[in-house]
Amino acid sequence: MILRRIPQAKIPSLNPLCILRHCIRIWSPRSTQTLPRSRSGELKEAEKDLTPLEPPSWLSTRLTHPSIAVEVQPCLAPDHTDVGRGLIATAAIEPGKLLGIYAGRIVSDEDYHANNSNMVISFDASNLHVDAGEGEGIGVHLINHSESDTNCQFTNRLLKDLPVLAVESTNVIQAEEFLRISYGEIFFDAGEVLTIARFPSLPISHPNYLTRFLEQYPALKKRKK
């Protein structure tokens, strides 16, 4: 069964280094998706609950919000410097805005278990998975995990009748603020999760050093009041 075609140019290049498992009932656009006929009922069932997404103009040419860039994301743990690449806002973004579409190849449950490739999101309703594949480039697959201090979330949407896994902002995201999302289930082994930075750090001589420091550690801000 062919689910959908979208132009190949819309598919971002993707990062081979991580595995992302998220129980969410949605799947992602891809040039040609083929699935066993036995799955079509499950897909139709899942589609019924999805709310439509009003596509922003940038979505005609790209899958990631134009005010988002890739940057190595520091972590606040003493023994580690960073958690690899993350996504950072280059201008303020309002809450409820689409930040990007999770793009990849739909893989069946069997394939997923036989060949647990990198960057896979799982649909809990259909036992299907989206594999973001390999490569380089900007995409919401690069958002790092935070348990509670998040500013965006995965959502299930219908985009022009195509079910998609989207990422949307939940808060105002300031310019120079990193995106932080919850992967939604136990992904890391005990002790592996690091507290990721909200902002890039500034040199101590910078006039905004103290403000940035308090933004980075919100618990200190509360204590100050």
Ligand SMILES: C[S@@+](CC[C@H](N)C(=O)[O-])C[C@H]1O[C@@H](n2cnc3c(N)ncnc32)[C@H](O)[C@@H]1O
């Ligand atoms: C979906 S990828 C995110 C992009 C990744 N930073 C990269 O450069 O490819 C998930 C991987 O990022 C890292 N990561 C993300 N959030 C983390 C966190 N809070 N603590 C530790 N590692 C994290 C882990 O290596 C994880 O396997």
